[in-house]
Amino acid sequence: MGKATGFMEYTRQNPQDRDPLARVSDWKEYSSPFSDKLLSQQRARCMDCATPFCHMGSEIQGMTTGCPIHNLIPEWNDLVYRERWKEALDRLLKTNNFPEFTGRVCPAPCEGSCTVAISDPAVTIKSIERTIVEKGFANGWITPRIPEKRTGKKIAIIGSGPAGLASADQLNQAGHNVTVYERSDRAGGLLIYGIPNMKLEKDIVVRRIQLLTKEGIDFVTNTEVGKDISTEELQNQFDAVILCTGAQKQRDLMLEGREVKGIHFAMDYLTTTTKSLLDSNFEDGQFIDTKGKDVIVIGGGDTGADCVATAIRQNCRSVVQFGKHPKLPTSRTSENMWPAYPNVFTLEYAYEEAEAKFGDDPREYSIQTKKIVTDEKEHVKELHTIQMKKIKDEYGKYYYKEIPGSEKIWPSQLVFIAIGFEGTEQPLLAQFDVATTNQKIAAAYGDYKTNIEGIxxxxxxRRGQSLIVWAINEGREVAREVDCYLMGSSVLP
Ligand SMILES: Cc1cc2nc3c(=O)[nH]c(=O)nc-3n(C[C@H](O)[C@H](O)[C@H](O)COP(=O)(O)OP(=O)(O)OC[C@H]3O[C@@H](n4cnc5c(N)ncnc54)[C@H](O)[C@@H]3O)c2cc1C
Ligand code: SF4
Incomplete structure (x- = not known):
């Protein structure tokens, strides 16, 4: 344990994010690393509580509790307190292939179940994780680890998101020859095209892909399996195939007029914005521009928040985000006690920026879109909405009821649909003849085998749209299963 009384002496303080008004004029990361002074106090707050709920990584009330990759948090907190940074890095890399991603954009379910958080704000686990890995890069401790022996076994991984990258990393270290196929022009999955640059700068992703390439992993981009290379070819060439194709099939808005001009899927908006930024710093004009427009984002989740922050950076005239659910309470309720993930109101980066720029939180709660109205050019002109009331029925089930007289008209020239994802895209799965359940690949957690031998x-x-940390967890675990399948046993964790 670092400092025995640290959690009593110091209050939680996260690194100060960049000023909201200043940061919306660029696309750089909004968050900042720890200063040395702040870190020296924050690292002393871990109480080494003996039963570290922070790394249990399970689900309570359908939400993640603790770290899904079981990061050895109290151990590295102690090493950081003692300034034994290299050892802290070694402990961190034992369980996490990519702390530079999770240390920036993980929602940190570990902090919700931190024992200090029973009575005080949690230890700043995520920011400490980021500091450890960035010190590792800055000091040159993270260098290519080239496997000494190769097994001669060949594995194809389809999809280069965090699940594909984690499994590739593990299997390469086990000595197998790994090829990762990616249909996009850049490897990284949603780490590149999805999560916006201001949350995770793309240099950070490229740095990791370059490292993995030096370690021997072959990345084949601009190649859609099932189209540019057949599934038969792949099965003939490789000893095993892992499908890490994500769950990017977007849920659509079932409303008359959906097809009119000016209504787009959130992912089309976010992807083209990042691609244009990376390709040409927006010189090519190949993105949806919200400049001077009244923007409405339909969907109250994180993808919607990323659209809000993107529109603000493009100088939209106004932005509103519609959410189906009521506003969350400011503190835990009796139904959401520790160590469950705290289901409470937070002011995420996008909303902080909207408040700074427009003087208001852009979120509208318990609201439903009823009608799309267009102008004479068949372009969206306004949305008509109604407020909803969440009611518990006699069996304890919730349902929504419209509130008469709460109708409202919202002018808008651009609408983004961010109401979630239905599952993984199906054509490739049909070609492999892989079975699905609820539009996800049917393969058990912990086993990862599909109905087809070797796939x-x-x-x-497999699990549906989730978190980077779960993708890393599954990538590591599937690697061990594939290693066992090919070699009869595995040394992988
Ligand atoms: C807008 C947005 C913001 C998010 N923000 C966060 C966040 O802040 N924190 C967090 O923890 N999680 C976040 N998530 C969720 C997180 O990004 C995902 O859970 C995670 O990326 C899933 O990893 P994956 O490897 O399973 O799939 P993905 O990252 O989706 O990668 C799948 C890859 O497979 C490729 N592919 C598909 N089919 C083929 C084919 N036939 N041939 C070749 N390639 C193919 C795709 O192009 C894609 O690159 C966010 C998600 C979205 C949509
Ligand atoms: S990966 Fe996420 S849950 Fe795990 S320690 Fe880091 S921030 Fe916490």
Whole structure:
């Protein structure tokens, strides 16, 4: 344990994010690393509570509790307190292939179940994780680890998101020859095209892909399996195949007028914005521009929040985000006690920026879109909405009821649909003849085998749209299963 009384002496303080008004004029990361002074106090707050709920990584009330990759948090907190950074890095890399991603954009379910958080704000676990890995890069401790022996076994991984990258990393270290196929022009999955640059700068992703390439992994981009290379070819060439194709099939808005101009899927908006930024710093004009427009984002989740922050950076005239659910309470309720993930109101980066720029939180709660109205050019002109009331029925089930008289008209020239994802795209699965359940690949957690011999599945493609940390967890675990399948046993964790 670092400092025995640290959690009593110091209050939680996260690194100060960049000023909201200043940061919306660029696309750089909004968050900042720890200063040395702040870190020296924050690292002393871990109480080494003996039963570290922070790394249990399970689900309570349908939400993640603790770290799904079981990061050895109290151990590295102690090493950081003692300034034994290299050892802290070694402990961190034992369980996490990519702390530079999770240390920036993980929602940190570990912090919700931190024992200090029973009575005080949690230890700043995520920011400490980021500091450890960035010190590792800055000090040159993270260098290519080239396997000494090769097994001669060949594995194809389809999809280069965090699940594909984690399984590739593990299997390469086990000595297998790994090829990762990616249909996009850049490897990284949603780490590149999905999560916006201001949350995770793309240099960070490229740095990791370059490292993995030096370690011997072959990345084949601009190649859609099932189209540019057949599934038969792949099965003939490789000893095992892992499907890490994500769950990017977007849920659509079932409303008359959906097809009119000016209404787009959130992912089309986010993807083209990042691609244009990376390709040409927006010189090519190949993106949806919200400049001077009244923007409405339909969907109250994180993807919607990323659209809000993107529109603000493009100088939209106004932005509103519609959510189906009521506003969350400011503190835990009796139904959401520790160590469950705290289901409470937070002011995420996008909303902080909207408040700074427009003086208001852009979120509208318990609201439903009823009608799309267009102008004479068949372009969206306004949305008509109604407020909803969440009611518990006699069996304890919730349902929504419209509130008469709460109708409202919202002018808008651009609408983004961010109401979630239905599952993984199906055509490739049909070609492999892989079975599905609820539009996800049917393969059990912990086993990852599909119904087809030698074909495995992991990440969002198997579990549905989730988190980077779960994708890393599944990528690591599927690697061990594939290693066992090919070699009869595995040394992988
Ligand atoms: C807008 C947005 C923001 C998010 N923000 C966060 C966040 O802040 N924190 C967090 O923890 N999680 C976040 N998530 C969720 C997180 O990004 C995903 O859970 C995670 O990326 C899933 O990893 P994956 O490897 O399973 O799939 P993905 O990252 O979706 O990667 C799948 C890859 O497979 C490729 N592919 C599909 N089919 C083929 C084919 N036939 N041939 C070749 N390639 C193919 C795709 O092009 C894609 O690159 C966010 C998601 C979205 C949509
Ligand atoms: S990966 Fe996420 S849950 Fe795990 S320690 Fe880091 S921030 Fe916490």
């Amino acid at each position: 495995f599945a992991a990440g969002d493609a």
